[in-house]
Structure formats: structure tokens, C-alpha cells
Amino acid sequence: MERLEIHDLSALFSVLKQDGYQIIGPTVRESAIVCERIQSVDELPAGVTDIQRPASYRLAERHDNALFGHRLGPQSWKRYLYPPRLQLFQAARTEKGITISPPTNGGAGDLPKYAFVGVRPCELSAIGIQDMVFARGTYVDPHYSAVRARIIVIAVNCTDPGETCFCASMKTGPQTESGYDLALTEVISAGSHLFVAQSGSDVGKELLARLKAAPASAEEIQRAEDLLDRASEKMGRSVDTYRLPELLHANIDHPQWDELDERCLSCGNCTQVCPTCFCSTVEDVTNLDGTEAGRWRKWDSCFTLEFSYIHGGCVRATTKSRYRQWMTHKLASWVDQFGTFGCVGCGRCITWCPVGIDITEEARAIRAQSTLLSTSSKGEM
Amino acid sequence: MHVSITSQTMLPHQYRVQRVRQETPDTFTLELHPMSEASAIRFVPGQFNMLYLFGVGEIPISISGDPRKSPTLVHTTRAVGTVTKAMRGLRKGDILGVRGPYGSHWPIASGVGRDIVIIAGGIGLAPLRPTLYSIVADRDKYGRVILLYGSRTPIDILYRRELESWRSRFDLEIYVTVDRALKSWRGDVGVVTHLISKAPFDKQNCLAMICGPEVMMRFAVMELLKRGVPDDRIYISMERNMKCAIGLCGHCQFGSLFVCKDGPVFPYPGVKDLLSKWEI
Numbered sequence: 001m002e003r004l005e006i007h008d009l010s011a012l013f014s015v016l017k018q019d020g021y022q023i024i025g026p027t028v029r030e031s032a033i034v035c036e037r038i039q040s041v042d043e044l045p046a047g048v049t050d051i052q053r054p055a056s057y058r059l060a061e062r063h064d065n066a067l068f069g070h071r072l073g074p075q076s077w078k079r080y081l082y083p084p085r086l087q088l089f090q091a092a093r094t095e096k097g098i099t100i101s102p103p104t105n106g107g108a109g110d111l112p113k114y115a116f117v118g119v120r121p122c123e124l125s126a127i128g129i130q131d132m133v134f135a136r137g138t139y140v141d142p143h144y145s146a147v148r149a150r151i152i153v154i155a156v157n158c159t160d161p162g163e164t165c166f167c168a169s170m171k172t173g174p175q176t177e178s179g180y181d182l183a184l185t186e187v188i189s190a191g192s193h194l195f196v197a198q199s200g201s202d203v204g205k206e207l208l209a210r211l212k213a214a215p216a217s218a219e220e221i222q223r224a225e226d227l228l229d230r231a232s233e234k235m236g237r238s239v240d241t242y243r244l245p246e247l248l249h250a251n252i253d254h255p256q257w258d259e260l261d262e263r264c265l266s267c268g269n270c271t272q273v274c275p276t277c278f279c280s281t282v283e284d285v286t287n288l289d290g291t292e293a294g295r296w297r298k299w300d301s302c303f304t305l306e307f308s309y310i311h312g313g314c315v316r317a318t319t320k321s322r323y324r325q326w327m328t329h330k331l332a333s334w335v336d337q338f339g340t341f342g343c344v345g346c347g348r349c350i351t352w353c354p355v356g357i358d359i360t361e362e363a364r365a366i367r368a369q370s371t372l373l374s375t376s377s378k379g380e381m
Numbered sequence: 382m383h384v385s386i387t388s389q390t391m392l393p394h395q396y397r398v399q400r401v402r403q404e405t406p407d408t409f410t411l412e413l414h415p416m417s418e419a420s421a422i423r424f425v426p427g428q429f430n431m432l433y434l435f436g437v438g439e440i441p442i443s444i445s446g447d448p449r450k451s452p453t454l455v456h457t458t459r460a461v462g463t464v465t466k467a468m469r470g471l472r473k474g475d476i477l478g479v480r481g482p483y484g485s486h487w488p489i490a491s492g493v494g495r496d497i498v499i500i501a502g503g504i505g506l507a508p509l510r511p512t513l514y515s516i517v518a519d520r521d522k523y524g525r526v527i528l529l530y531g532s533r534t535p536i537d538i539l540y541r542r543e544l545e546s547w548r549s550r551f552d553l554e555i556y557v558t559v560d561r562a563l564k565s566w567r568g569d570v571g572v573v574t575h576l577i578s579k580a581p582f583d584k585q586n587c588l589a590m591i592c593g594p595e596v597m598m599r600f601a602v603m604e605l606l607k608r609g610v611p612d613d614r615i616y617i618s619m620e621r622n623m624k625c626a627i628g629l630c631g632h633c634q635f636g637s638l639f640v641c642k643d644g645p646v647f648p649y650p651g652v653k654d655l656l657s658k659w660e661i
Contacts, residue, residue, distance in 0.1 A: 088391040091435055097416075097476045098435050100393055138642060139390065139627035249636075252658050279631030282624050286436035293436035295391075300630070307632060310622050311461045312594075321660035329634065336637035 002213035021115035033073035054356030071162040076275035121173035126275030155180035163236030164347030174231040185224035248332035261320030268301030270349035393478025394420030421452035426511030427486035433478030443508035492588035502593025531573025615649035
């Protein structure tokens with residue numbers, strides 16, 4: 001493992017830019033930490049953290065100058081790999097008939113090369129989950145796969161998880177295990193501020209070599225490990241995953257869903273902030289004289305009434321059925337479909353729910369009032 | 382199976398309308414021909430296509446024509462939504478976008494040597510018609526072939542002439558019932574599930590294929606099970622909202638299943654638990 005200081009991080013930014021990467025990283029915008037294009041280390045949220053609770057998100061000052069001392073903001077990296085709006089094709093009506101062609105701006109030459117800096121372990125797991133959805137199935141989303149193949153991931157392990165975090169119980173954090181090019185652990189102590197760096201790919205190894213990074217000392221590595229060991233204990237929430245898919249499938253008629261019907265506003269915020277939600281709809285647009293038409297894919301939410309509309313009505317007309325669909329998908333049917341949970345424990349849906357519905361509490365309530373699997377042993381699925 | 386797709390996957394192929402036929406007051410059939418040989422679609426009975434109308438939208442519609450008449454595609458639709466209502470205005474020579482075929486199919490091969498029981502409600506007959514074409518073309522391979530069809534009223538009977546001509550054959554048994562009718566109707570009145578007890582078929586050795594409104598399929602299955610048909614000999618075709626047809630948009634989820642790629646045709650045991658629940 002190597003050690004990087006702040007100036008090495010600046011050098012890393014320069015190297016990435018030289019190689020043609022757009023650097024996307026955390027930065028403060030409008031009282032929130034967002035994932036945006038940044039140019040320098042100065043734009044990282046130094047000394048900023050956030051306090052998150054159900055339905056509450058506030059930035060706060062830290063007592064140190066940590067660059068990654070914050071938790072997750074409302075946005076995930078998803079918007080870069082799976083854009084909220086993407087053109088599928090364009091069509092034109094001519095005298096001879098109609099033509100349908102791929103969007104002109106979708107060529108490989110136009111595809112961005114992103115360097116994601118500051119990807120949290122849970123977020124990296126979320127990318128892995130979306131890989132299963134978009135890139136590993138019978139059908140593949142070509143846009144996702146193409147952008148995905150070109151990214152560099154600089155992960156940053158979590159030493160200071162928040163109140164709405166539960167990645168430890170979903171086994172996606174607080175330390176990343178794979179899928180990164182470089183993984184950093186920020187270590188701050190009196191008089192020193194450095195990152196212990198671990199490469200996870202040839203690209204990562206080469207980056208460290210180009211930065212001429214010095215090896216980290218045994219003491220520095222130990223300090224990073226201690227921080228990560230303590231991180232799990234700081235986590236505010238947990239989900240008992242013991243036979244969780246089976247539990248939810250068996251509780252389609254659980255009274256808790258009726259209870260949720262009273263609270264959930266069906267606003268869809270949880271689906272918009274979720275790093276794994278992948279549902280989309282399409283939109284057809286035409287110009288005023290009707291000679292040109294375009295078809296666009298847009299993020300959608302299973303909380304809308306139209307989502308399940310077929311002739312004769314909506315399949316999921318009640319709010320309770322929509323919340324049940326979403327939560328059962330995340331924690332049960334996703335496992336049947338893709339072999340993993342659709343939840344990484346990032347906690348965003350808890351923070352950004354306007355009425356503070358907490359998926360971990362709902363899962364607990366269902367387990368508690370279920371005749372099936374009411375006793376659990378932790379650590380098994 | 383890994384079918385890698387390029388950006389072409391969401392691109393419809395151009396098909397020309399060869400014929401538009403008004404079937405009933407609110408249903409019509411489009412006969413389509415590919416504008417280039419490369420975009421010809423070969424399908425298996427039970428599959429569907431996505432039909433795109435320029436600037437209006439795209440919808441999943443089952444294929445209701447004869448698979449041996451490829452590359453001509455036949456689609457029967459009810460004019461109920463924005464896209465289908467606009468499609469009703471199509472005329473011979475107009476162009477439509479088509480991509481497909483998608484989804485699972487009726488297990489006709491597993492019906493060889495068995496009695497075939499086809500149960501359809503309303504426009505649910507459309508995705509089942511290709512099975513009748515295939516079975517009639519290979520009639521010797523099957524035992525009794527029975528169609529039980531229910532429609533709302535006599536004027537809503539789909540493919541009426543074809544049903545009449547099939548009914549005139551000695552080797553097909555076609556039963557038709559309507560929900561309501563005027564006194565002039567001499568046929569059966571009542572729900573299609575009532576026909577099940579009348580139809581003669583070998584309950585132990587049959588293949589039952591059902592398509593219609595979900596509630597009708599539930600009751601049809603119950604009736605078949607009551608008769609003693611093993612549940613794994615029963616297949617149903619589901620309908621859900623679909624935007625992509627390739628398992629990526631999430632709309633058609635039915636429990637853990639994607640109706641577009643795991644269905645639309647499902648063996649009954651695979652959906653049994655879901656069918657009995659509301660709003661899944």
C-alpha cells in the first residue's frame with residue numbers, strides 16, 4: 001500500500017485530466033454535497049460533513065479538514081452511467097415515407113471518459129448491481145456498457161458513516177473489497193493528513209507509479225485499519241438480512257403495508273435518490289409541423305400511477321401496493337432476478353423521504369409481526 | 382444465452398401496412414410487410430412485437446398471424462389508448478415501426494399426442510390464434526382440439542368468419558359464449574369458464590392454454606384444476622405495462638418475473654402464488 005498526501009491528490013487530478021478524463025467528485029452546491037464535474041482538489045468539500053436523519057439533511061462543519069469526511073449526498077454516480085434522459089432514436093417523415101435512425105450525438109466518439117473520485121464502498125456495490133441489470137443479462141444497454149467500460153474509479157473508504165447508513169449489514173461497506181482502480185483511506189492525525197492507497201487494477205497500479213507514491217508505513221496502514229474497524233460500529237442503522245427475501249415474499253398481505261399506505265406520499269423521492277433503481281419510461285417528442293420525431297428514455301418511478309397502467313386501469317392503484325413493490329423488489333425479488341439485493345444500505349431513501357419512512361424499520365416491523373422467521377440469526381442470508 | 386445488442390435494439394424496423402381490417406366495433410387487424418428483407422421477423426406463437434407509430438408512441442402487441450406466413454406480420458389490437466386509436470387511422474401503404482419478436486411462447490410441442498384446450502376471453506384470442514394455425518397445419522399430431530371462446534356480445538366476436546369455418550370442420554371443436562346478447566342470439570350466454578365442464582377432453586393428458594382478462598384466467602384455471610387437469614399442463618399469457626420489452630425498463634415486473642422476457646406465456650405453477658394476490 002502507498003501513501004498519498006494532498007499534493008499527490010492534486011497530481012492525480014492532473015494525470016487524470018491529461019489522460020482525457022472528466023473528473024466527477026463530491027463538491028458543495030446549494031447546501032448539499034453533489035457529484036459534479038470538478039477541476040481541482042480545492043473543490044472537494046474540505047472540512048464539511050453532513051447530518052442525516054429520516055427526512056433531514058444538513059451540512060455541518062467538521063473539526064478537521066477532511067476532504068472525504070462527509071457521507072452521501074442526494075445524487076449517486078448513477079446519473080453518469082445511466083443518464084436521467086437519453087435519446088433512443090430520431091425519426092423523420094419525408095415524401096417517401098419515414099426514416100428511423102440512431103441519435104446523432106450517441107456515437108462512441110462522443111462518449112465521455114469519467115474518473116469518479118470519492119466513490120464510497122456502498123456506491124461501488126451499487127454500480128456492480130447496475131452492471132448486473134444493464135450489462136450482464138440477456139439484453140444489454142449499450143450506452144451504459146460503453147460509458148461503464150471507460151470509467152476510472154477512485155474509491156474512498158468510509159471512516160465516518162452516518163445515522164442513516166446501514167452498509168455493514170448489507171455487506172457493501174464500510175471498506176471496499178473490489179471493483180475499484182484505487183481505494184483510498186483518509187487518515188488525519190496531529191500534523192499529518194494523508195491517504196493510504198490500495199490499487200485494485202493495473203490502471204490503479206500505473207496511476208500510483210506515475211505519482212511516484214511512497215509506500216505507506218506499517219503504522220499508517222494500521223491507523224487506516226483501526227479507523228475502518230471502528231466505522232462499522234458508528235453506523236446508525238442495520239437490516240437483518242437472514243432469509244429476508246423469503247420473509248418478504250411470504251408477507252405480501254402483511255398489515256404493515258396498510259400502515260405504510262397511511263404514511264407514504266407516493267412521491268417517488270426514494271427511487272430518484274436510490275443508486276440501484278433502474279426503471280425508465282419513454283417519451284415521444286415531435287416538432288411543430290410533425291416532420292421530425294424523437295424517442296427519449298427517462299428515469300421513471302414505480303411510485304407513479306401510470307407506471308403500471310394497462311388498458312382497464314392501473315395494476316398498482318394503491319400507495320401500499322407501490323411501496324410494497326419497491327421494497328419487496330429491493331430486498332427480495334431483486335435476489336431472484338439478479339442474485340444480489342437491490343439495496344446497498346446507503347440510506348438515501350431514509351434521508352430524502354419527506355415523511356421519513358425508514359426501510360430498515362419497515363423490514364424490522366415485518367419480521368417482528370411475522371409468524372415466519374421471527375427469530376433470526378445474524379450473518380446469513 | 383448472451384445476446385449482445387447494439388444501439389439498434391431500441392430501433393424499430395420499418396414495415397408497410399398491407400391491409401387494415403376492422404374486426405369488431407373496437408378492434409382492428411393490421412397486416413404488415415417488412416420494407417427490407419433484413420428486418421423480417423420470425424416468431425413463435427405467443428410472442429409479441431413492439432409497434433411504433435411515428436411521433437405518437439410504441440406499444441406491445443401480440444402477434445396474431447400464421448407463423449408459416451412469415452415475413453408477413455399480423456397484429457390485432459383494440460383501439461383504446463393514444464397509440465392504438467391513432468393506429469386505427471393507418472391505411473394501406475402507411476409505414477409503421479416494428480421491433481421484436483419478444484417473450485416466451487406457447488409450448489405447442491409439448492401438446493403433441495395430447496388433447497389441446499385453448500381458452501380465450503375477448504381479445505385474448507389474438508395471441509392464441511397462431512397456435513391454432515400451427516395445430517391445424519399439423520392436425521394429425523394432436524388429440525382433440527378444443528377452443529373455448531368468450532366475448533362480451535355477439536358483435537364483439539373476434540375472427541368470426543374464421544371461427545365459423547374452423548367450427549365446420551369435424552376435427553376441431555369450437556365453443557363460443559357471450560356475456561350478454563339480444564334475443565336473436567341462439568348461442569351460449571355466460572362466462573367462458575362455464576364451457577370448461579361441457580368440453581370433452583382427456584384431463585390427464587392435455588395441454589391447456591389460456592389468455593384473457595386476469596380474473597377470467599384465474600377462474601379458468603380453477604375450473605381446469607377442479608376437473609383434474611394437472612397444474613403443470615396449464616399455461617397462461619400475462620399482460621403488463623411495457624416500455625422496452627427487453628427487461629430493462631422495469632415496468633412489467635410481476636413479482637420476481639419480467640413479463641416481457643420471462644413471459645408473457647407462463648406455466649401456471651410459476652405464477653400461481655402471484656395470481657391470487659392483488660396489485661402485484
